[in-house]
Amino acid sequence: MTGLQRVNLALARLPTWPVYVVGLLPAFWAIWLGATGGLGVEPINALENRLGLLALQFLIAGLAVTPLRRWTGLNLIRFRRALGLVAMGHLTLHLAVWLLLDLRDWGLIWADILKRPYITVGMLAFALLLPLAATSSNRAIRRLGPQRWRRLHRLVYLAVPLGGLHFVMQSKGWQMEPLVYLAAILGLLALRFRSSRGRVAP
């Protein structure tokens, strides 16, 4: 048995619930920091940005699972659902901070969603991810059937780049960090499409 097989076997024995617990810690930590002055003098925006970035990081981690298995053999598939749901948790908090702490006014909120492209793009990404979160249970997979479930969950290939685009569009100037995130997302998608083409024509 190779080292990698041993690692995969060990991973297969691990429970997945710690991913939820540990994964949501950064969100609570950020909220705690914001409430106690640890995020600087403008905590609302800082918290908004931090939660959004964490959501994107977990989405990217989820997106990396399949290429990682294909290219290195490391099998993290069992943890992918937890990564996705933790990302969705951060994303929901990101949205909640924007709605409840930042804008707090339905007029402003609607105006922003309709008039401001980066918010439209961000909301679209969130809306695309909602059905995926809603169908993340085993029961939902059974009910939809694996074929339809998989097709539905391909929405992630659209939602995550939109999230990266939202990050690029909201910053003042062409800043490096958001571009790196977007490039990472596009890179992971490219790997996936390359490998699926590879399967069609062996």
Place this chain on the structure above:
Amino acid sequence: AGLGTLAGAASAGAEDLTPNSWDEITSYNNFYEFGTGKDDPSRKAGALTTDPWTVEIGGLVERPGRYDLGDILAKVSIEDRLYRLRCVEAWSMVVPWQGFELADLLTIAGVQPSAKYVAFETLYRPEEMPGQQSRILDWPYVEGLRLDEAMHPLTIMATGLYGKPLPNQNGAPLRLVVPWKYGFKSIKSVVRLTLTEKQPPTSWNRYAPREYGFYANVNPTVDHPRWSQATERRIGGGFFAPRVPTLMFNGYGEEVAGLYAGMDLAARF
């Protein structure tokens, strides 16, 4: 004293003119020469050398040349000015500046009658200003005012904050403050003034003309393409402070609205 009163009158609605704390004003800054993060300037500006400092005044002036900051300060009178600062990003502060009127500096150099604009330039010194090593903007940072805006008694060159020398992250040793315009007009660490006949280029306008105009007057009725300018968040309110309405000309309309009589402020934003 008359001008002090003017600045006082400008603070109409003085009830909300409680200055932000020293920590707030010196830890939350936009000064891309040191990085794009709000805390980059306070973390990285310490290495900036601000003494000696000369200001080169040129273009359409009677006495062009390099003016030593010490010599300038010996000829002007420093006053306290408690001003609102409204960032184009929709946050705001109240800042107790010390400084002198830009008009006094222009008088020292002598403005020629043909001059219509003042162009400003920030120090370019990438070895001390790490943000200048990335090409996020075309360095050096440049700004500009119409001559009547520059000569307006509310327009000052600030040299201090809370009675102390201006910290580097706030634009030491000498920065412009134009309280009725978005913060990016108030160019920091100024090394050059040029009087011109034509409207000079300005950094953010050059970068994104659709988003940042030459005038950049605070105006709650003209939105930034990516966010509303109708409200702002006052720094220091914590998690639960609501946004407050943004005031036309940042609350200085009584003093400055006349400068723009007949101008379409939505077209020339």
